[in-house]
Amino acid sequence: MSMEEVLPVLVVLAKCVFAVAFVMQIVPLLIWAERKGSAYIQDRPGPNRAHILGIRAGGHVHSLTDVVKLIMKEDIVPGHVNWFYWFIAPVVAMTIALSTFVVVPFGDYLTIMGHKIDLRVSEIDGGLLYVLAMTSLGVYGIMLAGWASNNKFSLLGGLRSSAQMVSYELAMGLSAAVIFLMAGSVSLRDIVDAQIVGWAPNGTFLNWNVFSVPGAIAFVLFWTAAFAETNRTPFDLPEGEAELVAGYHTEYSSLRFALFFMAEYANMIVAAAVTTTLFFGGFSTGLPFVDGAFLREHADLVLAVIGLGAVPPLLAFSAIAWKRRNRDFYKALSADDIRHREPRFFAALWGGLAVVHLGLGVAGLAGIPTSVLGVELGGDLVALAVHMTAFSLKVLFGCWFFIWVRWTIVRFRYDQLMNLGWKRMLPLALANLFLAALWIIVKETMLA
Amino acid sequence: MALPVPSRKMTTIESAYLLEVVKGLVLTISHVIKNIFDPDHFRTIEYPDMKKPMAVRYRGAHRLLTRPDGKVKCVACMCCPTVCPAKCITIIAGEDPDDPAEKFPVEFDIDMLRCIYCGFCVEACPKDAIRMDTRIYEINAYTRQDMVHNKSYMVNLMEGKKPEAEDVYRANPSTAPAGYTFDEKPIP
Numbered sequence: 001m002s003m004e005e006v007l008p009v010l011v012v013l014a015k016c017v018f019a020v021a022f023v024m025q026i027v028p029l030l031i032w033a034e035r036k037g038s039a040y041i042q043d044r045p046g047p048n049r050a051h052i053l054g055i056r057a058g059g060h061v062h063s064l065t066d067v068v069k070l071i072m073k074e075d076i077v078p079g080h081v082n083w084f085y086w087f088i089a090p091v092v093a094m095t096i097a098l099s100t101f102v103v104v105p106f107g108d109y110l111t112i113m114g115h116k117i118d119l120r121v122s123e124i125d126g127g128l129l130y131v132l133a134m135t136s137l138g139v140y141g142i143m144l145a146g147w148a149s150n151n152k153f154s155l156l157g158g159l160r161s162s163a164q165m166v167s168y169e170l171a172m173g174l175s176a177a178v179i180f181l182m183a184g185s186v187s188l189r190d191i192v193d194a195q196i197v198g199w200a201p202n203g204t205f206l207n208w209n210v211f212s213v214p215g216a217i218a219f220v221l222f223w224t225a226a227f228a229e230t231n232r233t234p235f236d237l238p239e240g241e242a243e244l245v246a247g248y249h250t251e252y253s254s255l256r257f258a259l260f261f262m263a264e265y266a267n268m269i270v271a272a273a274v275t276t277t278l279f280f281g282g283f284s285t286g287l288p289f290v291d292g293a294f295l296r297e298h299a300d301l302v303l304a305v306i307g308l309g310a311v312p313p314l315l316a317f318s319a320i321a322w323k324r325r326n327r328d329f330y331k332a333l334s335a336d337d338i339r340h341r342e343p344r345f346f347a348a349l350w351g352g353l354a355v356v357h358l359g360l361g362v363a364g365l366a367g368i369p370t371s372v373l374g375v376e377l378g379g380d381l382v383a384l385a386v387h388m389t390a391f392s393l394k395v396l397f398g399c400w401f402f403i404w405v406r407w408t409i410v411r412f413r414y415d416q417l418m419n420l421g422w423k424r425m426l427p428l429a430l431a432n433l434f435l436a437a438l439w440i441i442v443k444e445t446m447l448a
Numbered sequence: 449m450a451l452p453v454p455s456r457k458m459t460t461i462e463s464a465y466l467l468e469v470v471k472g473l474v475l476t477i478s479h480v481i482k483n484i485f486d487p488d489h490f491r492t493i494e495y496p497d498m499k500k501p502m503a504v505r506y507r508g509a510h511r512l513l514t515r516p517d518g519k520v521k522c523v524a525c526m527c528c529p530t531v532c533p534a535k536c537i538t539i540i541a542g543e544d545p546d547d548p549a550e551k552f553p554v555e556f557d558i559d560m561l562r563c564i565y566c567g568f569c570v571e572a573c574p575k576d577a578i579r580m581d582t583r584i585y586e587i588n589a590y591t592r593q594d595m596v597h598n599k600s601y602m603v604n605l606m607e608g609k610k611p612e613a614e615d616v617y618r619a620n621p622s623t624a625p626a627g628y629t630f631d632e633k634p635i636p
Contacts, residue, residue, distance in 0.1 A: 037480065040479065040480040040483040040484065041476045041479050041480055042479075043479060043483060043490060043491070044490065044492055045487070045490050045492050045494070048494070220466070327487075327488060328488060328498065329494055329497060329498060332494075332497050332498040332499075333497055337497075404473060404476065404477065405469075405473065407476060408469070408472040408473050408475070408476045409469060409472060420465075
């Protein structure tokens with residue numbers, strides 16, 4: 001087989017690995033953010049005991065020990081479960097959570113050996129429809145678990161979950177329909193491209209869908225429905241522990257529980273990624289005139305700006321880490337305690353990153369990307385890095401928003417949940433759809 | 449029976465819910481930002497590394513005091529096991545061969561698993577032989593037998609350490625409890 005034949009296969013495989021890795025790498029980060037964020041919201045220090053060779057890394061080590069614990073624990077299979085459905089339920093939950101990500105674009109394109117590669121795993125045109133379909137399927141994992149667990153509380157949890165998802169799917173779909181209308185396409189890539197151009201200069205954040213009247217209303221509705229779809233507080237009734245023990249995953253232990261746990265976080269990441277794509281311009285940078293063409297044309301300049309711009313904050317982080325040696329905590333430790341290494345380690349880490357960025361900046365000034373890698377590849381790589389960073393930052397902020405809301409708002413009662421979904425959000429979403437149609441007509445007649 | 453809760457009708461803005469959510473989010477993020485920039489102000493004491501300063505008169509593990517010649521002050525009068533509400537003190541008395549007029553404790557055991565740290569033994573002691581001013585509260589062992597503190601353990605408990613309460617009382621005698629006599633042989 002020639003390289004020409006192998007390349008497309010390799011590219012697809014690489015993109016698949018990337019999609020799974022992107023989601024699965026954020027999951028431990030989110031578990032950490034959930035713990036540390038909730039602690040800081042409640043004025044506690046949060047996880048800070050576990051350490052590897054004295055490096056506590058602000059509680060990141062706890063996520064690692066969690067994984068080890070979940071792997072080592074006994075996998076209990078209760079005698080009364082409907083075993084086939086019970087076994088596949090966590091797999092279904094996790095698979096669907098991961099496979100939703102495949103249509104989300106995380107960059108514009110990359111040219112390798114003359115092939116223009118679209119930076120999303122699957123190039124299907126009905127991307128948004130696929131997302132809506134897969135998020136609807138997500139309820140199956142929970143339903144199967146609740147039913148197959150064969151006990152009252154799990155069944156009630158699964159039941160609540162399906163009722164909730166069916167109710168909120170309507171408002172979610174109608175909000176997404178607003179975006180169909182505004183972009184004129186259901187391909188997520190087209191939706192992102194439509195948000196880069198607009199009345200403001202190319203790439204400006206003002207072109208994003210969320211900065212138009214119907215788009216803003218649709219965003220609020222979509223985001224609220226996303227909380228219900230991912231079963232996060234304030235809509236986490238399927239696992240309302242005060243009433244239902246742990247809801248649908250009561251009977252699960254060990255890695256099976258871990259799959260449900262990771263699926264919840266993977267769903268959050270996917271919901272944040274889809275919301276980013278629909279309302280916040282996907283991978284677009286949000287800066288005036290900075291679009292894909294600009295990044296490719298000025299690759300050296302962009303790299304220099306990023307590299308040199310990151311140096312002062314990184315040095316500041318390094319100084320802060322170094323100053324933390326003087327905290328009361330380190331003074332209370334005995335002189336030979338291994339944890340005294342930590343401030344030095346982090347000062348060195350941030351300092352090292354500053355040096356790396358300085359190197360990148362100098363490389364940009366010297367014109368390395370275009371002269372060594374070639375104009376095409378150098379520009380593509382710089383554009384990819386910038387787009388990926390913009391996309392990841394937006395997704396991470398979305399995920400943080402899920403956590404932030406969880407530790408702010410109390411859980412809804414079941415009837416309040418249904419009232420909100422059917423009596424408020426559905427009519428609002430319908431009205432917003434008409435508003436969006438009107439908005440587009442007015443805009444087009446004004447422009448014409 | 450549930451008490452009637454005074455209810456208030458929500459205003460239109462409150463029942464729209466969205467503004468109230470934003471207010472809540474602002475409140476929680478303000479805590480996060482404050483805690484990121486000032487991580488030292490938490491009330492949490494990171495226990496094994498940092499310890500709460502105990503009150504001057506905190507009743508910790510018992511210690512037995514000694515006379516200048518090194519013998520324990522205790523004369524085995526049995527006041528403390530008599531007054532002890534938890535019945536945790538066991539004294540076996542013996543004749544002191546050097547001074548036949550005095551008794552001394554051959555064994556002096558306190559079962560720390562039974563002790564309720566009431567301090568009655570300290571108050572009952574006519575010889576100021578037992579005190580609870582060590583401020584040691586980490587009293588633990590792997591076996592029940594090890595939780596019984598014996599005479600030599602309690603005599604040597606503050607070996608090399610000066611009881612901090614003693615320092616405070618010496619510096620400012622008015623803070624000392626009524627009838628407190630200073631240790632004749634300050635531990636170096």
